[in-house]
Amino acid sequence: MTPAEIRDEILDILEDISPDEDLDGLKDDVPFRDQLELDSMDFLDIVMELRKRYRVQIPEEDYGALASMGSTVEYLEPKMRDIVKS
Amino acid sequence: MTESNASDHYDTIIIGAGMSGLAAGIRLAHFDQRVCILERHYTIGGLNSFYRMGGRDYDVGLHAMTNFAKRGDKKGPLAKLIRQLRFRWDDFKLAEQIGSSIRFPGVSLDFTNDIELLETEIEQRFPGQIDGFRSLCDSLLDYSDMDGGDQRFMRSAREVMAEHISEPLLIEMLLCPLMWYGNARENDMDFGQFCIMFRACYLEGFGRPFKGVRMILKNLVRKFRGLGGELKLRSGVAKIHVDNGRAVGVVLDDGTELTGTRILSSAGNVETMRMCDDITEVDVARAGKLSFIESISVLDRMPQSFGFDRTIVFYNDSESFHWSRPEHSLCDARTGVICSPNNYIYDGDEGELPDGVVRITTLANHDRWCALPDDKYQAEKVRQYEAAVASSVRFMPDFRRYVVDTDVFTPKTIRRFTWHDNGAVYGAPQKQLDGTTHLPNVFLCGTDQGFVGIVGAIVSGISMANRHCLQVQ
Ligand SMILES: Cc1cc2nc3c(=O)[nH]c(=O)nc-3n(C[C@H](O)[C@H](O)[C@H](O)COP(=O)(O)OP(=O)(O)OC[C@H]3O[C@@H](n4cnc5c(N)ncnc54)[C@H](O)[C@@H]3O)c2cc1C
Numbered sequence A: 001m002t003p004a005e006i007r008d009e010i011l012d013i014l015e016d017i018s019p020d021e022d023l024d025g026l027k028d029d030v031p032f033r034d035q036l037e038l039d040s041m042d043f044l045d046i047v048m049e050l051r052k053r054y055r056v057q058i059p060e061e062d063y064g065a066l067a068s069m070g071s072t073v074e075y076l077e078p079k080m081r082d083i084v085k086s
Numbered sequence B: 001m002t003e004s005n006a007s008d009h010y011d012t013i014i015i016g017a018g019m020s021g022l023a024a025g026i027r028l029a030h031f032d033q034r035v036c037i038l039e040r041h042y043t044i045g046g047l048n049s050f051y052r053m054g055g056r057d058y059d060v061g062l063h064a065m066t067n068f069a070k071r072g073d074k075k076g077p078l079a080k081l082i083r084q085l086r087f088r089w090d091d092f093k094l095a096e097q098i099g100s101s102i103r104f105p106g107v108s109l110d111f112t113n114d115i116e117l118l119e120t121e122i123e124q125r126f127p128g129q130i131d132g133f134r135s136l137c138d139s140l141l142d143y144s145d146m147d148g149g150d151q152r153f154m155r156s157a158r159e160v161m162a163e164h165i166s167e168p169l170l171i172e173m174l175l176c177p178l179m180w181y182g183n184a185r186e187n188d189m190d191f192g193q194f195c196i197m198f199r200a201c202y203l204e205g206f207g208r209p210f211k212g213v214r215m216i217l218k219n220l221v222r223k224f225r226g227l228g229g230e231l232k233l234r235s236g237v238a239k240i241h242v243d244n245g246r247a248v249g250v251v252l253d254d255g256t257e258l259t260g261t262r263i264l265s266s267a268g269n270v271e272t273m274r275m276c277d278d279i280t281e282v283d284v285a286r287a288g289k290l291s292f293i294e295s296i297s298v299l300d301r302m303p304q305s306f307g308f309d310r311t312i313v314f315y316n317d318s319e320s321f322h323w324s325r326p327e328h329s330l331c332d333a334r335t336g337v338i339c340s341p342n343n344y345i346y347d348g349d350e351g352e353l354p355d356g357v358v359r360i361t362t363l364a365n366h367d368r369w370c371a372l373p374d375d376k377y378q379a380e381k382v383r384q385y386e387a388a389v390a391s392s393v394r395f396m397p398d399f400r401r402y403v404v405d406t407d408v409f410t411p412k413t414i415r416r417f418t419w420h421d422n423g424a425v426y427g428a429p430q431k432q433l434d435g436t437t438h439l440p441n442v443f444l445c446g447t448d449q450g451f452v453g454i455v456g457a458i459v460s461g462i463s464m465a466n467r468h469c470l471q472v473q
Helices: A003-017 A040-054 A060-066 A069-080 B019-030 B077-084 B115-125 B127-138 B157-164 B168-180 B191-204 B213-226 B269-275 B366-371 B374-392 B411-418 B453-470
Strands: B009-015 B035-038 B050-053 B056-059 B094-097 B100-104 B107-111 B207-209 B230-232 B237-243 B246-252 B257-265 B291-299 B312-316 B331-339 B356-364 B403-409 B442-444
Touching: A003 A040, A003 A069, A040 A060, A040 A069, A040 B077, A040 B453, A060 A069, B009 B019, B009 B246, B009 B453, B019 B035, B019 B213, B019 B453, B035 B257, B050 B213, B056 B213, B077 B191, B077 B453, B100 B168, B107 B115, B107 B168, B115 B127, B115 B191, B127 B157, B157 B168, B157 B191, B168 B191, B168 B312, B168 B331, B191 B453, B207 B213, B213 B230, B213 B453, B237 B257, B237 B269, B257 B269, B257 B453, B269 B442, B291 B374, B291 B411, B312 B374, B331 B374, B356 B366, B356 B374, B366 B411, B374 B403, B442 B453
Parallel strands: B009 B035, B009 B257, B035 B230, B100 B312, B257 B442
Antiparallel strands: B050 B056, B094 B207, B100 B107, B237 B246, B246 B257, B291 B356, B291 B403, B312 B331, B331 B356
């Protein structure tokens, strides 16, 4: 997957977790927390959705990398590079 | 237990298809677990089910869903559960209450889903107390402090309230709805539970889906099945089989055996312990004692047509509010909850409910109801219905001449359909907030874990599933 595809995938997960949220104006360099009402339960859900969909494992000590869209895509790129977008 | 083949093996076995079990099931099935919900009754819902009688639909327990949130609200338990279960706001589509009242002799406080009204009411009726009320609001624990770790959780709510409010009557009045809607402890309340209920009732408020509890349950069960979850009705768990200090599976009432990696039970703490075959005696004294009788009246007109527009009235007929099991009588109608499901602000396109309805809940003694021989039991249902209604009409317009149909259920009914000891509605006073048991792979959810009410039970199912069944993988 390309970084752009990974970004789409994260958007899809966010859309799934929070269908009533407007994600159109989401800024990549601003923490999710400052733009969306996500709490720790929701962050755990992003991790679990990635595991469910792509078998990507994210160890707990790396959760900090998921702070914003930009940092998330950067962190996931090496892990998802070889996954073919379905 | 015989070796089962892999196709009978579940990642998680859930006991009970009430709100908490169904919510937990959705979380686990969503994350690809093989999960089975076992329910002893022939239908889902547990303490908040629904039934049809004489051509009419009835809810067992839904007066109001607490924790109201508007479309687009992102904070609070309701928004959280909608996200966690991947619902949309419209799946619940709650209509807001018109307004509720706390009525004591000679004084009444109205409240809505906007705390400002309650503040104004307190300012008018108890002018010296408004600052105390505001400082009490400021001292409330947050939902995030609710895992029991906070030292203040177990404090006496009455004690904390008295630090802020000096008028005893106001303390009694504020406690009345909160105890009615979620306190398993007699006479006093844990401060943590007080904070949960204060937020749920006064800060967030009441709502109801037009179609009542069946709408919520049908959504839950449809989602669960859609994710591949298995639901087995008429499948009571007789025994949890323990081997080498771990649960390995369950034996159903009909002898069927199922194995599971872990078990999540909403049957209650004492009730679950009793199923474990490594335990010979359970401490039944730990079960809750508070149970109710529900007196439902179907009317030939809408309550607003005779001047009753309240969604809920919490009444008490003296200056002190008694929250305990009636020891020497079947029922105690000195305090009660009056609810009219008609008095919500439903959407124009939903129209009106088919009938006017008034529901009254009063305290009742399970053991006394169960000790009655059958003919006496039937006669007492009629008598106690009349007593509850007679008590309530002191606090609302008399509606007795409009009644066209009635139904009554008692602690015995509640016990018979939910298997909770004593027909206890809010479970044991001592909660097991972390959901653990003496076995490393058996966990509790629902009433006895800590959160009660419809929203509370759903949140409990979600958080126990997350904590004990998903994160460990
Ligand atoms: C009269 C009344 C009015 C209420 N009013 C309101 C209200 O207005 N608003 C509100 O929010 N809440 C209300 N409640 C409370 C609310 O209904 C409960 O707090 C909530 O439904 C509890 O859900 P639960 O999943 O924890 O437990 P339960 O619903 O009790 O679920 C447990 C399930 O386990 C099943 N079970 C038990 N033992 C076994 C076994 N051995 N094997 C298999 N299955 C078993 C039971 O049959 C049951 O279905 C009311 C309750 C009552 C009784």
